[in-house]
Amino acid sequence: MIVLTKKEMQTVFTMEEAIQADKEALRLFSQGKSTVPLRTNIDVPEHGGQSLYMPAYVAGDNQALGVKIVSIYPGNIEKNLPSVPATMVLLNAETGIVEAMMDGTYLTQLRTGAVQGAATDILARKDAKIAALIGTGGQAISQLEAMLTVRSLDEVRIVDIDKERCEQFVKEMSEQFAHFNTKLIAVDNSEEAVKGADIITSVTTSRRATFSGEHVKNGAHVNGVGAYTPEMHELPSEIIVRADKVIFDTMEGVLAEAGDIITPLKEGLVERSHYQGDLGEVMLGKILGRENEEDITVFKTVGTAVLDVVTAEKILVKAKKLGVGTQIAL
Numbered sequence: 001m002i003v004l005t006k007k008e009m010q011t012v013f014t015m016e017e018a019i020q021a022d023k024e025a026l027r028l029f030s031q032g033k034s035t036v037p038l039r040t041n042i043d044v045p046e047h048g049g050q051s052l053y054m055p056a057y058v059a060g061d062n063q064a065l066g067v068k069i070v071s072i073y074p075g076n077i078e079k080n081l082p083s084v085p086a087t088m089v090l091l092n093a094e095t096g097i098v099e100a101m102m103d104g105t106y107l108t109q110l111r112t113g114a115v116q117g118a119a120t121d122i123l124a125r126k127d128a129k130i131a132a133l134i135g136t137g138g139q140a141i142s143q144l145e146a147m148l149t150v151r152s153l154d155e156v157r158i159v160d161i162d163k164e165r166c167e168q169f170v171k172e173m174s175e176q177f178a179h180f181n182t183k184l185i186a187v188d189n190s191e192e193a194v195k196g197a198d199i200i201t202s203v204t205t206s207r208r209a210t211f212s213g214e215h216v217k218n219g220a221h222v223n224g225v226g227a228y229t230p231e232m233h234e235l236p237s238e239i240i241v242r243a244d245k246v247i248f249d250t251m252e253g254v255l256a257e258a259g260d261i262i263t264p265l266k267e268g269l270v271e272r273s274h275y276q277g278d279l280g281e282v283m284l285g286k287i288l289g290r291e292n293e294e295d296i297t298v299f300k301t302v303g304t305a306v307l308d309v310v311t312a313e314k315i316l317v318k319a320k321k322l323g324v325g326t327q328i329a330l
Contacts, residue, residue, distance in 0.1 A: 002316065002325040004102040009110070012318045015142070015149045018114035018311055019121065023283060025058065025310035026118070026249060030280025033059045034306045049073040056305035063093035064313035068104050068305060088312045098330070100316045104308075107315075111307040113142025115249055116223045119279055119299035120199055121150035123247065123289050124221035128198035129154045134190055134211060134234075135204040135226060136160040136169040143203050143225060144173055148180040155183040157193040191215050201225060206234045209260075213238025219293050224300045227260055235260035235298070237269055242296055245289060246275045247282060249301040257302045 028034055040053040055067040070086040077083050086104030091097060128151045133144055136158065144156065158173075160166035163186070170186040177184075187193045190211035194200055201223040202210045213236040216222065222243070224235040240246060241264060248254040254261050255275075264270045279299065282289040290297050319325045 001098055001328045001330055002100045002319065003328055004100060004315065004319055004325045006103040006106040008319065008324050009102060009106055009315055012322050012324050013110070013315045015110070015114060015117065015145045017314065017318075018110050019117040019146065019149065021311045021314045022111055022114040022118045022307055025306045026115070026278065026280035027283050028058050028060055028280075028310070029250065029304065029306045030278050030284055030286070036305050039305075047073065048075050054305040054308065056309045057093070058306060058310055062310075062313060064090070064309040065093040065096075066090040066309040066312055068107070068308045070104060070108075088308060090309070090312050090316055100312070100325075102312060102315065107308060107312055108303075109139055109142045111311045112139055112225065112301070112303060113146040114311070115279075115301050115303075115307055116143055116201060116225050116299070117146030117150050119223060119247065119249075119301070120147060120201075120221060122279065122282055123245070123297040123299060124151060124199050125219055125290070125293060128221070130197050131156045131199040132190075132193035132197040132201070132211075133158045134160075134193060134200070134202040136162075136166050137203065137226075139203045139226065140169065141173065141176075143201050143223075144184075145177065147199055147201060148177055148182055151199065153180070153182045153199075155185055157185050157187045157197065159187050159190050159193045163188070199223070202234045204234050205232055207232055207259075208234075209236035210234045212236060213242060216242070216296065218296060221290075221297045222299070224258070224260055224298065228257055228302045230257065230259045230262055233259040233263060235300070237264045237267070239296070240264045240274075240298060241269050243274075243298040244291070244295040245297045247277065247279050247287075247289065247297065247299050248275070249279060249299075249307070250304050251275070251278055253302045253304055254300050258300055261300050
């Protein structure tokens, strides 16, 4: 068995490779070549914790089998431990034997940034030059890198409820991503970030809209990445109504979990037919993505274990090829 740390994963696998992996994962999902059981949640009340198990199997030429284990233990902060530790366990699809363990927290950040990058690459205008990033939490780095990877941007306007944190984020990212030659700007509010932006990515767990739909220009592409429960609502209902195309990572997951998509439907602001389908179906030509330069496109993701197992399998293959990781005999 091979154990891979975050640093080792970063060494062997790029964001560009992760975006291609996520595209492949969603294509396979839309072709019916995956098995994704419902997530299993186990409460551990004695310790104020919860453990979540997200398994998946993907068939095809490059089979992938595994389970991501994510625990939520808020009290860990007092013990100087991660409050949401995560581990990815990969099994050999032919033998069922565990092949690898890797940093599940980083894997989640990578594949979540990459799925937004995949959607932005497929749905945003090719000439997009200005982007907005709303939220500078744990997922923000990969979200920023994904946008920079798929489009040659002149500037990214970044906003957060904590201005000091936002400015620090911009300073650090300007150094880390200097090779993209894109100007990163900390702005005071979402209106300033969104007005005139070609790409808008919101990555927060907000229970109310993080920007106003009226400020979104025609032709913009919008990504809703952070909100993943029926109570969360980071995308304004107005932009869902205005959108020409509303595309998901998985229809089943989004309609079960995403408040910013469920609410407009419940309130009668849109019909079910307003939601076109999955990104994998766009890639397969089953449904249409952007049709013209004035279309407003929206992509919503709540995540799926298919993304985890396919990306993890490709990281493992690359690590083996490069001789990276720690071998452990069981």
